[in-house]
Amino acid sequence: MALLELHNLKKYYATQKAVDDISFSVEPGTIFGLLGPNGAGKTTLLRMITGILYPDSGSILFKGEPFDAMKDVEQIGYMPEERGLYKKMKIGEHALYLAQLKGLEKNEALRLIKEWFIKLEMQSWWNKKVEDLSKGMSQKLQFVTTVLHDPKLIILDEPFSGLDPVNSNIIKEEIFKLAKRGATIIFSTHRMEQVEEICDQIVLVNKGQKILDGSVKEVKQQFKQNLFKIGLDSNTSLENSNVFEVIKENEDHSLIVKIQQGYTPNDVLLHYINQNIPIHSFQEILPSLNEIFIQLVEGTPAARQFQHIPA
Numbered sequence: 025m026a027l028l029e030l031h032n033l034k035k036y037y038a039t040q041k042a043v044d045d046i047s048f049s050v051e052p053g054t055i056f057g058l059l060g061p062n063g064a065g066k067t068t069l070l071r072m073i074t075g076i077l078y079p080d081s082g083s084i085l086f087k088g089e090p091f092d093a094m095k096d097v098e099q100i101g102y103m104p105e106e107r108g109l110y111k112k113m114k115i116g117e118h119a120l121y122l123a124q125l126k127g128l129e130k131n132e133a134l135r136l137i138k139e140w141f142i143k144l145e146m147q148s149w150w151n152k153k154v155e156d157l158s159k160g161m162s163q164k165l166q167f168v169t170t171v172l173h174d175p176k177l178i179i180l181d182e183p184f185s186g187l188d189p190v191n192s193n194i195i196k197e198e199i200f201k202l203a204k205r206g207a208t209i210i211f212s213t214h215r216m217e218q219v220e221e222i223c224d225q226i227v228l229v230n231k232g233q234k235i236l237d238g239s240v241k242e243v244k245q246q247f248k249q250n251l252f253k254i255g256l257d258s259n260t261s262l263e264n265s266n267v268f269e270v271i272k273e274n275e276d277h278s279l280i281v282k283i284q285q286g287y288t289p290n291d292v293l294l295h296y297i298n299q300n301i302p303i304h305s306f307q308e309i310l311p312s313l314n315e316i317f318i319q320l321v322e323g324t325p326a327a328r329q330f331q332h333i334p335a
């Protein structure tokens with residue numbers, strides 16, 4: 025049974041269709057990526073899933089039952105993109121305050137906070153004030169306060185924003201560990217490359233509508249273009265054949281080829297083997313989520329936001 029099901033959710037702000045008839049479900053134990061450009065409707069969706077906003081129409085089921093914010097909220101940890109911390113409070117006190125709001129008893133909360141502070145190398149911050157934290161430090165504090173009560177569903181809105189590569193990796197590892205221990209994680213971002221590394225399942229939204237969903241693997245397979253990278257000797261002459269078209273010749277003498285309709289990778293290999301040309305490597309090139317997204321919304325402002333030249 026899905027942990028979370030969204031059925032035909034709609035949310036308008038005046039005439040702005042922020043979420044326009046979106047449905048999807050999230051299976052337990054998955055790391056689920058909610059993707060889309062700025063203004064796509066991700067935060068509005070998350071606010072409905074966490075009970076901060078009511079949908080104008082549609083329904084949300086949590087563990088198969090209609091979602092009840094008052095009852096279910098203890099099983100949810102939500103890290104919003106914006107900072108939701110009290111600036112004048114000390115870090116340790118703040119973490120304790122939020123943990124108790126989530127229903128943890130004081131001694132248990134203190135024990136867990138200490139454990140997490142050690143794990144994330146935050147022990148020395150206990151008596152610092154929130155206002156003295158950098159953006160990345162407060163992001164770490166928000167992460168700890170989100171996961172401390174061991175929620176079943178963890179919702180992270182742009183969790184890596186403001187974090188340097190070392191801290192991003194620390195948080196990423198913790199996300200993997202939480203999922204391994206059985207938590208379900210919804211991870212919202214406009215940074216597609218992060219999702220490829222982290223998520224099992226994705227939903228892509230644009231202008232309030234779902235434009236794609238599935239596992240990262242399925243989605244990439246669906247959009248693949250029969251491109252392969254072949255590593256050859258430096259003195260191999262370049263040629264097309266009826267089996268493939270050479271799309272690009274790289275400086276390292278590898279080729280990017282597109283296999284023609286009706287042929288298979290084995291036909292490409294046979295082409296070289298029959299001519300006694302050594303092959304050093306042979307690898308399928310799958311599109312990145314960024315490229316898939318651009319393909320889907322080509323020509324729109326959202327596509328331009330993601331346009332880049334693949335390496």
Ligand SMILES: Nc1ncnc2c1ncn2[C@@H]1O[C@H](COP(=O)(O)OP(=O)(O)OP(=O)(O)O)[C@@H](O)[C@H]1O
Pocket residue numbers: 037040041042060061062063064065066067068069105214
């Ligand atoms: N309180 C509001 N009043 C009016 N319009 C809003 C409000 N909040 C969001 N919107 C609009 O709804 C749409 C969806 O916004 P939302 O914040 O959900 O997008 P998002 O995908 O989270 O974007 P980002 O990646 O920039 O955070 C946008 O067009 C936004 O301008």
